[in-house]
Amino acid sequence: MTQKIIAVVNQKGGVGKTTTTISVAAQLASDATVLLFDLDPQGNATSGLGVQKELPVTAYEVLCNGAPLADAVQPTNVEGLFVVPSNANLAGAEVQLVSQQRREFALQVALQQADYDYILIDCPPSLGLLTVNALTAANSVLIPVQAEYYALEGLSQLLNTIQAVKQATNPNIDLLGIALTMYDKRTSLSEQVRDEVKKYFGEKLFKTAIPRNIRLAEAPSYGRTIFEHDKWSKGARAYKALSKEIKDRL
Numbered sequence: 001m002t003q004k005i006i007a008v009v010n011q012k013g014g015v016g017k018t019t020t021t022i023s024v025a026a027q028l029a030s031d032a033t034v035l036l037f038d039l040d041p042q043g044n045a046t047s048g049l050g051v052q053k054e055l056p057v058t059a060y061e062v063l064c065n066g067a068p069l070a071d072a073v074q075p076t077n078v079e080g081l082f083v084v085p086s087n088a089n090l091a092g093a094e095v096q097l098v099s100q101q102r103r104e105f106a107l108q109v110a111l112q113q114a115d116y117d118y119i120l121i122d123c124p125p126s127l128g129l130l131t132v133n134a135l136t137a138a139n140s141v142l143i144p145v146q147a148e149y150y151a152l153e154g155l156s157q158l159l160n161t162i163q164a165v166k167q168a169t170n171p172n173i174d175l176l177g178i179a180l181t182m183y184d185k186r187t188s189l190s191e192q193v194r195d196e197v198k199k200y201f202g203e204k205l206f207k208t209a210i211p212r213n214i215r216l217a218e219a220p221s222y223g224r225t226i227f228e229h230d231k232w233s234k235g236a237r238a239y240k241a242l243s244k245e246i247k248d249r250l
Contacts, residue, residue: 004250005111005119006176007138012154013125015146016181018044019216019226020239021122024142026225027243029080032117035073038086039107039130041093045122046085049076050223053087060089063106063133064096069113078225082116094129104169107133127161135165140176140250145197147183147190147209152200175204176249179242183209208242211235 008021022045025036038045043053051074061067062084072084097103111119121134135141141162145151159175166173178201184190190209198205210216216235219226226236 003114003116003119004140005121005138006140006142006246007121007123007131007134008142008144009123009131009134009158010143010145010154011125011127011131011158012146012150015144016210017125017144018048018122019220020142020144020179020181020210020242021045021120022048022220023216023226023235023239024243024246025118025120026078026081026227027240028118028120028247029078032080033115034081034118034120035084035114035116036081037084037107037111037119037121039090039121039134040086040124041088041090042124043086043088043090044220046083046087047223048220049078049081049083049225051076051083051085053085055085058089059084059086060093062110063090064093069110077223077228090130097129097133103129104132104136104165108137111137127158131161132165132169135162135173136169138170139172140174142176142179142246144179144181144210145193147180147193149189149193151193152196155200176246178205180205180209182212184212185209206242206245208238208245210238210242213238 025034028034046053057067057071062072073082123131123134211234213235215230215233219229
Protein backbone atom coordinates (compact mmCIF):
# COMPACT_ATOMS: atom_id res chain seq x y z
CA MET A 1 0.00 0.00 0.00
CA THR A 2 1.47 3.36 -0.99
CA GLN A 3 1.70 5.91 1.76
CA LYS A 4 -1.23 8.33 1.78
CA ILE A 5 -0.37 11.76 3.19
CA ILE A 6 -3.37 13.95 3.96
CA ALA A 7 -3.11 17.60 5.03
CA VAL A 8 -6.16 18.70 7.03
CA VAL A 9 -6.37 22.44 6.38
CA ASN A 10 -8.54 25.46 7.01
CA GLN A 11 -7.05 28.80 7.96
CA LYS A 12 -10.17 29.63 9.99
CA GLY A 13 -10.00 28.45 13.58
CA GLY A 14 -12.85 26.63 15.31
CA VAL A 15 -14.10 24.64 12.32
CA GLY A 16 -13.49 21.21 13.86
CA LYS A 17 -10.17 20.70 12.06
CA THR A 18 -8.32 19.00 14.92
CA THR A 19 -11.35 16.90 15.93
CA THR A 20 -11.62 15.77 12.31
CA THR A 21 -7.91 14.93 12.09
CA ILE A 22 -7.93 12.93 15.34
CA SER A 23 -11.21 11.12 14.60
CA VAL A 24 -10.34 10.15 11.03
CA ALA A 25 -6.82 9.08 12.09
CA ALA A 26 -8.23 6.91 14.90
CA GLN A 27 -10.79 5.27 12.62
CA LEU A 28 -8.23 4.59 9.85
CA ALA A 29 -6.01 2.98 12.51
CA SER A 30 -8.57 0.20 12.98
CA ASP A 31 -6.99 -1.66 10.06
CA ALA A 32 -3.84 0.29 9.16
CA THR A 33 -0.88 2.11 10.69
CA VAL A 34 -1.40 5.85 11.01
CA LEU A 35 0.86 8.74 11.97
CA LEU A 36 -0.72 12.01 13.03
CA PHE A 37 1.77 14.86 12.63
CA ASP A 38 0.68 17.76 14.86
CA LEU A 39 1.80 20.83 12.92
CA ASP A 40 -0.17 23.31 15.05
CA PRO A 41 1.80 25.14 17.80
CA GLN A 42 -1.34 24.98 19.97
CA GLY A 43 -0.75 21.23 20.19
CA ASN A 44 -4.46 20.40 20.47
CA ALA A 45 -4.13 17.14 18.53
CA THR A 46 -1.34 16.10 20.90
CA SER A 47 -3.33 16.73 24.09
CA GLY A 48 -6.52 15.43 22.42
CA LEU A 49 -4.77 12.07 22.09
CA GLY A 50 -3.68 12.13 25.72
CA VAL A 51 0.00 12.69 24.85
CA GLN A 52 2.26 15.08 26.76
CA LYS A 53 3.29 18.24 24.91
CA GLU A 54 6.54 18.93 26.76
CA LEU A 55 8.85 16.25 25.44
CA PRO A 56 12.55 16.36 24.46
CA VAL A 57 11.81 15.83 20.75
CA THR A 58 8.69 17.28 19.13
CA ALA A 59 7.59 18.58 15.72
CA TYR A 60 9.79 21.64 16.26
CA GLU A 61 13.03 19.65 16.67
CA VAL A 62 12.16 17.52 13.62
CA LEU A 63 11.48 20.51 11.36
CA CYS A 64 14.04 23.00 12.58
CA ASN A 65 16.90 20.97 14.05
CA GLY A 66 16.83 17.95 11.75
CA ALA A 67 16.00 15.51 14.59
CA PRO A 68 15.09 12.04 13.28
CA LEU A 69 11.33 11.60 12.92
CA ALA A 70 11.44 8.32 14.87
CA ASP A 71 12.75 10.17 17.95
CA ALA A 72 9.63 12.33 18.03
CA VAL A 73 6.99 9.66 17.37
CA GLN A 74 4.86 8.78 20.41
CA PRO A 75 2.38 5.91 20.79
CA THR A 76 -1.24 6.72 21.68
CA ASN A 77 -3.95 4.75 23.47
CA VAL A 78 -5.28 3.74 20.05
CA GLU A 79 -3.56 0.69 18.60
CA GLY A 80 -1.96 1.51 15.25
CA LEU A 81 -2.10 5.28 15.81
CA PHE A 82 1.05 7.29 16.53
CA VAL A 83 1.61 11.03 16.93
CA VAL A 84 4.41 13.52 16.42
CA PRO A 85 3.59 15.92 19.28
CA SER A 86 3.69 19.68 19.11
CA ASN A 87 3.90 22.57 21.57
CA ALA A 88 4.32 26.35 21.61
CA ASN A 89 7.97 26.05 20.48
CA LEU A 90 6.68 25.31 17.00
CA ALA A 91 5.47 28.92 16.73
CA GLY A 92 9.14 29.85 16.29
CA ALA A 93 9.49 27.53 13.30
CA GLU A 94 8.01 30.05 10.87
CA VAL A 95 10.80 32.51 11.73
CA GLN A 96 13.56 29.91 11.92
CA LEU A 97 12.69 28.21 8.63
CA VAL A 98 12.60 31.46 6.67
CA SER A 99 16.39 31.65 6.43
CA GLN A 100 16.77 28.00 5.40
CA GLN A 101 17.17 26.87 1.82
CA ARG A 102 14.24 24.84 0.44
CA ARG A 103 12.31 25.85 3.54
CA GLU A 104 8.99 24.64 2.05
CA PHE A 105 10.37 21.08 1.93
CA ALA A 106 11.37 20.60 5.60
CA LEU A 107 8.34 18.43 6.42
CA GLN A 108 8.55 16.47 3.17
CA VAL A 109 12.17 15.59 3.95
CA ALA A 110 11.29 14.56 7.53
CA LEU A 111 8.45 12.31 6.35
CA GLN A 112 10.72 10.40 3.99
CA GLN A 113 11.78 8.45 7.09
CA ALA A 114 8.16 7.50 7.87
CA ASP A 115 6.72 4.05 7.24
CA TYR A 116 2.96 4.24 7.85
CA ASP A 117 -0.06 3.46 5.67
CA TYR A 118 -1.52 6.90 6.35
CA ILE A 119 -0.04 10.18 7.56
CA LEU A 120 -2.46 12.94 8.62
CA ILE A 121 -1.13 16.45 9.17
CA ASP A 122 -3.09 18.73 11.50
CA CYS A 123 -2.30 22.19 10.13
CA PRO A 124 -2.32 25.48 12.06
CA PRO A 125 -5.20 27.93 11.43
CA SER A 126 -3.15 30.09 9.05
CA LEU A 127 -1.70 29.96 5.54
CA GLY A 128 1.89 30.54 6.68
CA LEU A 129 5.05 28.55 6.09
CA LEU A 130 3.97 25.59 8.26
CA THR A 131 0.82 25.08 6.18
CA VAL A 132 2.83 25.44 2.96
CA ASN A 133 5.15 22.72 4.31
CA ALA A 134 2.14 20.46 4.91
CA LEU A 135 0.77 21.09 1.41
CA THR A 136 4.21 20.43 -0.11
CA ALA A 137 4.51 17.11 1.76
CA ALA A 138 0.94 15.86 1.21
CA ASN A 139 -0.70 14.17 -1.73
CA SER A 140 -4.26 14.98 -0.61
CA VAL A 141 -6.02 17.89 1.10
CA LEU A 142 -9.04 17.51 3.37
CA ILE A 143 -10.87 20.76 4.18
CA PRO A 144 -13.29 20.78 7.13
CA VAL A 145 -15.89 23.53 6.69
CA GLN A 146 -18.21 24.66 9.45
CA ALA A 147 -21.91 24.77 8.57
CA GLU A 148 -22.30 28.45 9.40
CA TYR A 149 -22.84 31.77 7.67
CA TYR A 150 -19.23 32.64 6.87
CA ALA A 151 -18.31 29.09 5.84
CA LEU A 152 -17.11 29.91 2.35
CA GLU A 153 -15.29 33.06 3.37
CA GLY A 154 -11.55 32.54 3.04
CA LEU A 155 -11.96 29.28 1.12
CA SER A 156 -10.99 30.90 -2.17
CA GLN A 157 -7.78 32.13 -0.52
CA LEU A 158 -7.06 28.58 0.67
CA LEU A 159 -7.75 27.14 -2.79
CA ASN A 160 -5.43 29.75 -4.33
CA THR A 161 -2.70 28.70 -1.87
CA ILE A 162 -3.19 25.02 -2.82
CA GLN A 163 -2.98 26.00 -6.51
CA ALA A 164 0.20 28.01 -5.90
CA VAL A 165 1.80 25.06 -4.07
CA LYS A 166 0.75 22.74 -6.91
CA GLN A 167 2.60 24.97 -9.39
CA ALA A 168 5.65 25.73 -7.24
CA THR A 169 6.51 22.78 -4.99
CA ASN A 170 4.08 19.86 -5.31
CA PRO A 171 2.43 19.07 -8.66
CA ASN A 172 0.91 15.87 -7.18
CA ILE A 173 -1.35 17.48 -4.60
CA ASP A 174 -5.12 17.09 -5.02
CA LEU A 175 -8.24 18.18 -3.17
CA LEU A 176 -9.55 15.01 -1.53
CA GLY A 177 -12.75 16.65 -0.38
CA ILE A 178 -14.71 19.06 1.78
CA ALA A 179 -16.19 17.79 5.05
CA LEU A 180 -19.07 19.74 6.56
CA THR A 181 -18.75 20.00 10.37
CA MET A 182 -20.98 21.25 13.22
CA TYR A 183 -23.98 20.49 11.04
CA ASP A 184 -27.47 20.83 12.51
CA LYS A 185 -30.12 19.43 10.20
CA ARG A 186 -32.86 21.15 12.22
CA THR A 187 -31.74 24.58 11.01
CA SER A 188 -32.30 26.00 7.56
CA LEU A 189 -28.89 27.70 7.82
CA SER A 190 -27.06 24.36 7.86
CA GLU A 191 -29.07 23.24 4.83
CA GLN A 192 -28.30 26.50 3.00
CA VAL A 193 -24.59 26.19 3.72
CA ARG A 194 -24.61 22.60 2.50
CA ASP A 195 -26.34 23.64 -0.74
CA GLU A 196 -23.88 26.49 -1.20
CA VAL A 197 -20.81 24.27 -0.68
CA LYS A 198 -22.34 21.63 -2.97
CA LYS A 199 -22.89 24.28 -5.65
CA TYR A 200 -19.21 25.31 -5.57
CA PHE A 201 -17.56 21.96 -5.01
CA GLY A 202 -19.98 19.38 -6.40
CA GLU A 203 -18.75 15.83 -5.88
CA LYS A 204 -15.83 17.05 -3.73
CA LEU A 205 -18.29 17.55 -0.85
CA PHE A 206 -18.43 14.38 1.27
CA LYS A 207 -21.92 12.93 1.72
CA THR A 208 -21.35 12.55 5.46
CA ALA A 209 -21.82 15.74 7.48
CA ILE A 210 -20.46 15.83 11.04
CA PRO A 211 -23.22 16.88 13.45
CA ARG A 212 -22.94 19.19 16.42
CA ASN A 213 -22.44 16.71 19.22
CA ILE A 214 -21.67 17.24 22.90
CA ARG A 215 -19.73 13.95 23.11
CA LEU A 216 -17.38 15.16 20.37
CA ALA A 217 -16.80 18.38 22.27
CA GLU A 218 -16.09 16.51 25.54
CA ALA A 219 -13.66 13.87 24.24
CA PRO A 220 -10.47 16.03 23.99
CA SER A 221 -10.74 17.14 27.63
CA TYR A 222 -10.28 13.47 28.58
CA GLY A 223 -7.41 13.02 26.11
CA ARG A 224 -9.49 10.45 24.25
CA THR A 225 -10.76 10.00 20.73
CA ILE A 226 -14.54 9.99 20.20
CA PHE A 227 -14.39 6.21 19.68
CA GLU A 228 -12.85 5.69 23.13
CA HIS A 229 -15.14 8.27 24.71
CA ASP A 230 -18.49 7.17 23.27
CA LYS A 231 -18.33 4.95 20.21
CA TRP A 232 -22.13 4.88 19.85
CA SER A 233 -22.53 8.66 19.78
CA LYS A 234 -23.77 10.49 16.67
CA GLY A 235 -20.32 12.07 16.33
CA ALA A 236 -18.52 8.71 16.38
CA ARG A 237 -20.90 7.19 13.83
CA ALA A 238 -20.48 10.21 11.54
CA TYR A 239 -16.67 10.09 11.66
CA LYS A 240 -16.76 6.36 10.99
CA ALA A 241 -18.85 7.01 7.85
CA LEU A 242 -16.63 9.93 6.78
CA SER A 243 -13.49 7.80 7.19
CA LYS A 244 -15.01 5.13 4.96
CA GLU A 245 -15.70 7.75 2.28
CA ILE A 246 -12.11 9.01 2.59
CA LYS A 247 -10.73 5.47 2.16
CA ASP A 248 -12.95 4.90 -0.88
CA ARG A 249 -11.74 8.12 -2.50
CA LEU A 250 -8.11 7.31 -1.82
